[in-house]
Amino acid sequence: MSRILIDVERMKYSNNGLFHFCNQLINAIASHPEFQQHDEYSLFAPPTIIEEYQDAYNIFKFNPLYKFFLPFTNKYDVWHSTFQNTRYFPFKFKGKIVYTIHDFNFMYENKSDQRRSEILKKIQQKVDRADVIVAISKFVKSEIVKYCKVDIAKIVVIYNGCNIVEKPKFEVPKVKPNLPFFFTIGTILEKKNFKVLPSMLLHNDCDLVIAGQQLDRAYCNKIMERAQYFGVSNRVKLIGTIPEAEKNWYLKNCQAMPFPSLAEGFGLPVLEAMHFGKPTILSRLTSLPEIGSSQAYYYDNFEPDHIATRTMEVMEDYNGNIAKKSEAIKAHAGQFTWEGAAIKYNEIYKKLS
Structure with a gap:
């Protein structure tokens, strides 16, 4: 049985794209109990989500000190780093690393050349260590190739799914606009x-x-x-x-x-x-x-x-x-589903473990 850890530390910040990415991915994985018949899944998670996910996953609770030292990496075979700028990247991890890159938006923002260079250097270090790099679009894959020195064979494109659940809830908003x-x-x-x-x-x-x-x-x-x-x-x-x-x-x-x-x-x-x-x-x-x-x-x-x-x-x-x-x-x-994304990520985990 392989031991897989998914880093969802960024879920400590709700109401942003990274929260929804992590939330949707781990929900989709949890909806496939057959995944855990052969592998053991754990989350590196903030305290705010432990109660919601502790029945589906083993939880390793986030601690800010872990940005300096990750003492538990030897417990796992595969580590999935879900945020490209994470400060909790396991460079000394002896297992395999999956590294998801969402964008290079900082190259389009009003940042100094020095700041862009600093961010790129940190991403490059993670790219060098990762065993599989997941781009969330073909465009992001092209950006990785453009801005990083990388073996293109290490890059896989896995599209995100749509965040709307099958039976969504509706609530009349507090600020109700004039129609249309x-x-x-x-x-x-x-x-x-x-x-x-x-x-x-x-x-x-x-x-x-x-x-x-x-x-x-x-x-x-x-x-x-x-x-x-x-x-x-x-x-x-x-x-x-x-x-x-x-x-x-x-x-x-x-x-x-x-x-x-x-x-x-x-x-x-x-x-x-x-x-x-x-x-x-x-x-x-x-x-x-x-x-x-x-x-x-x-x-x-x-x-x-x-x-x-x-x-x-x-x-x-x-x-x-x-x-x-x-x-x-x-x-x-409808072509973009989190179930499909979860299956593809699981295939990568299995291949690496």
Whole structure:
């Protein structure tokens, strides 16, 4: 029996993509009891999730001191490091290491060359030690090859699944918009490019709801300044973080999801909107054309006139045959499942052990 440890330390921070990645992956693995008939699975986990997962997994409780010394690595045969910038990477581990890389967004952000170089150096060290490197998209694989010295044979692409469960719960949100409305979600940072979105309201009477952790207050202000400039500030709502049930309500009831991000390794919100058959309007940058494929719509640039006009073109096209378009979009999203991802990760664990 092989002993496999999955590092989900980043689940100490809820309401971000890494939390959902870890949560969905370990739930999908736990839903396959046959995996644990032959192998023993453990989690390196924060105290906040122990109660929820202790029946399905052995738990090795996270301790901040472990960033300096990991005393328990000899208990395991395979270590899965789920976060590329983890400070708990087992360089001296004698077993096999699976290393998931989500993005190189820092190369697109406003960082100094020195800071980028520092981050790349740390990633390179982990790439050198890893036995298998998992990229969450073909785009991320191309970025690994571009920025790291790596044996390309070590890289495997495993797509994320859609986060919406089979029977989602719905809850009328505390901030209920006027209907109709557009909805988008993500940590509100400059790379998400949400400031271009107020102009999408110029040729319609819709609201725009933007959910997500507001880490950059100055950027939130930029969004509202643009809204005020276009005379739509009363229709732009920045609502902060929301529960899953409220998010599901927004996704189910919105007209469309705009997602003009400048840097993504995958783009989970896109699949979440597609799960409900909603049109998504994306940037053509980084991983988004790969994930959205032909079932998404795209902005060709971020000029206000184009955003406004393209938004109306999309809605006209989608509304011209909602049933057919919606079903095609749902079918596309249905190709991305956490069950499929869990099976592929399990195959890697077994191959290495």
